[in-house]
Amino acid sequence: MTAGVIDFLQLTVAGLSAGSAYGLVAVGFVTIHSVTGIINLAQGEFAMVAAFVAIALLAAGLPLPIAGLLAVLVVALGAAVVERVAIAPAAGSSVVAYIMLTLGVSITLKASVLLIEGPQSKALPAFTGGILSFGGVLVRPQDLWILAATLVAALGLYAFLERTVTGKAFRACAEQPTAARLVGVSPARMSTLSFVLAGTVGAVAGVVSSPVIQTDWNIGLFLGLKGFVAASLGGLASIPAAIAGGLLLGVVESLGAFYVSSGLRDAIAFFVLIVVLVARPGGVFGRTQAAARV
Amino acid sequence: MTRWSFRHVCALLSVLFLLAACAEEAADPVATEPAGEETVATVDTEDGGTEATEATDTPDTATETGAATATETAGDADAEEGPIRMGAVLDITGPGANLGGPERDTLQLLTEQINAAGGVDGREVELDIRDNQSREDEAATQLTSLLQEEVDIILGASRTGPSLAMRPLAEQAEVPMISLAANQAIVDGSEWVFKTAQNDRVVIEKIVAYMETQGWETVGLARDASAFGEGVADLFRDVSGNADIVAVEERFATDATEFTAQMVSLRSAGADVNVIWGIPPAAATATQAYRDLGLDTPLMHSHGIGNQVFLEVAGPAAEGVVFPIGRLLVADELGDDDPQKEVITTFVADYQEAYGAPPSTFAGHAYDAFQLAVQAFGEVGTDPAAVRDYLETAELTGISGVFQMSPEDHSGLTSDALVIVEVAGGDWTLAADQPDGS
Numbered sequence: 001m002t003a004g005v006i007d008f009l010q011l012t013v014a015g016l017s018a019g020s021a022y023g024l025v026a027v028g029f030v031t032i033h034s035v036t037g038i039i040n041l042a043q044g045e046f047a048m049v050a051a052f053v054a055i056a057l058l059a060a061g062l063p064l065p066i067a068g069l070l071a072v073l074v075v076a077l078g079a080a081v082v083e084r085v086a087i088a089p090a091a092g093s094s095v096v097a098y099i100m101l102t103l104g105v106s107i108t109l110k111a112s113v114l115l116i117e118g119p120q121s122k123a124l125p126a127f128t129g130g131i132l133s134f135g136g137v138l139v140r141p142q143d144l145w146i147l148a149a150t151l152v153a154a155l156g157l158y159a160f161l162e163r164t165v166t167g168k169a170f171r172a173c174a175e176q177p178t179a180a181r182l183v184g185v186s187p188a189r190m191s192t193l194s195f196v197l198a199g200t201v202g203a204v205a206g207v208v209s210s211p212v213i214q215t216d217w218n219i220g221l222f223l224g225l226k227g228f229v230a231a232s233l234g235g236l237a238s239i240p241a242a243i244a245g246g247l248l249l250g251v252v253e254s255l256g257a258f259y260v261s262s263g264l265r266d267a268i269a270f271f272v273l274i275v276v277l278v279a280r281p282g283g284v285f286g287r288t289q290a291a292a293r294v
Numbered sequence: 295m296t297r298w299s300f301r302h303v304c305a306l307l308s309v310l311f312l313l314a315a316c317a318e319e320a321a322d323p324v325a326t327e328p329a330g331e332e333t334v335a336t337v338d339t340e341d342g343g344t345e346a347t348e349a350t351d352t353p354d355t356a357t358e359t360g361a362a363t364a365t366e367t368a369g370d371a372d373a374e375e376g377p378i379r380m381g382a383v384l385d386i387t388g389p390g391a392n393l394g395g396p397e398r399d400t401l402q403l404l405t406e407q408i409n410a411a412g413g414v415d416g417r418e419v420e421l422d423i424r425d426n427q428s429r430e431d432e433a434a435t436q437l438t439s440l441l442q443e444e445v446d447i448i449l450g451a452s453r454t455g456p457s458l459a460m461r462p463l464a465e466q467a468e469v470p471m472i473s474l475a476a477n478q479a480i481v482d483g484s485e486w487v488f489k490t491a492q493n494d495r496v497v498i499e500k501i502v503a504y505m506e507t508q509g510w511e512t513v514g515l516a517r518d519a520s521a522f523g524e525g526v527a528d529l530f531r532d533v534s535g536n537a538d539i540v541a542v543e544e545r546f547a548t549d550a551t552e553f554t555a556q557m558v559s560l561r562s563a564g565a566d567v568n569v570i571w572g573i574p575p576a577a578a579t580a581t582q583a584y585r586d587l588g589l590d591t592p593l594m595h596s597h598g599i600g601n602q603v604f605l606e607v608a609g610p611a612a613e614g615v616v617f618p619i620g621r622l623l624v625a626d627e628l629g630d631d632d633p634q635k636e637v638i639t640t641f642v643a644d645y646q647e648a649y650g651a652p653p654s655t656f657a658g659h660a661y662d663a664f665q666l667a668v669q670a671f672g673e674v675g676t677d678p679a680a681v682r683d684y685l686e687t688a689e690l691t692g693i694s695g696v697f698q699m700s701p702e703d704h705s706g707l708t709s710d711a712l713v714i715v716e717v718a719g720g721d722w723t724l725a726a727d728q729p730d731g732s
Contacts, residue, residue: 010558010587011554013554014554131586140586214607216391216575253552255555257555258555262546262555262556265546265550265555
């Protein structure tokens with residue numbers, strides 16, 4: 001391969017790795033939005049908190065895999081608590097009120113972590129060390145872990161939604177809330193479930209990407225913004241589209257930083273958001289009509 | 295419930311994300327303006343748009359307030375009694391946290407020490423430390439608030455951007471300010487502003503001198519996109535007198551986490567040596583990316599990495615990194631005839647005892663600023679003009695170097711203040727090759 005091709009593939013790999021984390025966070029936005037209509041501004045904080053929980057458990061002497069899984073579990077349960085305590089009591093409020101509530105949750109989580117962990121960034125160790133070379137394209141094993149975790153989380157979510165009764169009830173609630181209610185699906189329970197699912201995927205993103213991004217108390221904002229852009233690419237309506245949106249955004253950022261200007265890296269995501277909202281408000285992968293829920 | 299269209303929700307969200315970005319600021323009580331002031335610097339975050347204009351609004355307000363403050367103080371005989379009030383604005387949270395944290399600790403330690411020893415001329419030292427969250431606008435807000443409280447001197451900020459945001463306020467309020475940051479622009483042509491970190495110019499002089507000893511002719515540069523990295527490429531060309539010395543210049547955000555694009559670009563450029571100009575953790579993660587992408591060209595850094603955090607985050611990737619920095623990191627390797635040896639070893643021991651960890655070079659910048667201020671107060675009291683005039687001639691054997699201030703040079707350090715340090719065995723060591731024989 002020529003040097004140019006190697007560079008291109010190298011950048012694509014980096015983009016896919018970063019984009020996986022965006023995609024997982026985006027899935028969190030979609031699961032909550034599709035069932036409850038809420039945009040959860042604390043989505044990035046789920047990832048941030050999970051990484052810090054994993055780091056703390058690791059420091060307490062637990063092996064890395066157990067620390068990681070426990071952290072995901074803790075955050076999934078924590079997300080359920082958040083829904084019960086902060087969101088459910090406000091049932092029937094306007095969209096603005098819900099957004100304010102999730103913003104409050106986000107600030108509370110950030111400030112708590114800042115208070116407990118301090119301002120310095122921390123990171124989990126890479127799951128496996130070394131470096132792999134594919135015909136000159138160098139890949140960190142952690143990049144593969146991130147891609148694999150995204151794949152597993154996405155397939156797991158798919159299996160859950162397609163193959164289990166609870167999953168089907170969840171989809172029913174997203175597609176036809178009234179009809180779902182008539183056949184005995186509780187929207188309140190499904191709302192809690194949506195937070196659990198969002199917490200789980202967010203936590204997975206936070207834990208697997210921690211070794212490469214250096215988690216600090218404020219990283220949730222960055223992940224949340226990128227995840228939101230990724231979810232918007234998919235019209236905030238479909239889980240596969242959210243993951244594809246995340247991967248696309250990661251790759252566009254990485255290539256743009258190299259071929260256009262490295263100084264523009266972070267501007268690219270928001271430029272993409274503006275273009276998508278103006279040209280295709282239903283999402284790149286979605287309908288051009290104003291988006292219906294799922 | 296009425297269904298909002300997707301567009302409405304998104305428009306609302308963009309505003310909210312902006313709000314989220316400045317949430318802490320909104321929570322921070324901003325000092326109220328004195329009566330009779332027309333302009334208002336309080337942050338109005340009802341609409342995310344005002345955020346951008348705030349930074350430009352603030353200076354005007356501060357001018358009026360600060361100027362009033364200065365004249366009052368000067369005409370007030372009581373000002374030479376009572377506690378000495380030092381204000382500090384540091385990057386304690388945000389991407390500059392690895393700088394501001396140790397600086398805060400140092401200032402607190404020195405204040406305790408000096409008060410335990412009876413203060414300056416029997417006057418107690420009061421220290422008011424503010425966090426600027428590594429943001430320019432917040433630095434200006436906090437400085438304005440400190441100026442209203444009539445502090446006798448301003449220390450900070452930790453990084454160039456916030457320091458540059460503070461400079462015009464201090465100049466117009468006519469209150470002496472000592473920055474802890476690197477970029478020469480902070481003190482170029484200033485009347486009231488001084489600084490203790492080595493100028494980026496002298497750092498680049500040292501790098502270029504080291505390149506000459508190694509026979510390297512071109513440099514690939516990946517630099518911080520903030521004010522800290524601004525102008526670095528031009529300085530390389532200027533100092534070396536070679537317009538083509540910079541083979542490639544790439545940028546990364548201070549809080550960046552992904553560096554593949556920049557490092558691939560350095561790899562393609564194939565310069566003799568690559569320089570990453572940033573602060574940890576970004577500088578450390580960039581170093582990891584550099585190694586991960588298989589670059590084996592020698593790697594140099596700036597004096598921005600003189601912090602244990604760099605070694606911790608970069609790990610094995612840091613091995614072999616070479617960079618110019620003050621003598622603090624290699625205190626135990628200094629010869630007994632080194633004029634800074636005593637002051638450095640005393641500070642290291644005190645800091646280690648108080649905080650259980652060795653001080654970073656940033657802690658050293660704070661130490662120097664504090665000592666310069668105390669020296670001035672001890673000699674001429676707290677009259678701002680007298681303090682400023684004294685600082686322009688101040689001499690200090692400090693941590694970052696031996697200072698010799700002058701009206702033309704408000705930084706007071708030459709490239710002699712720097713040595714070339716290499717990372718070996720996970721620790722800082724004095725490099726074998728030292729340009730200028732230092």
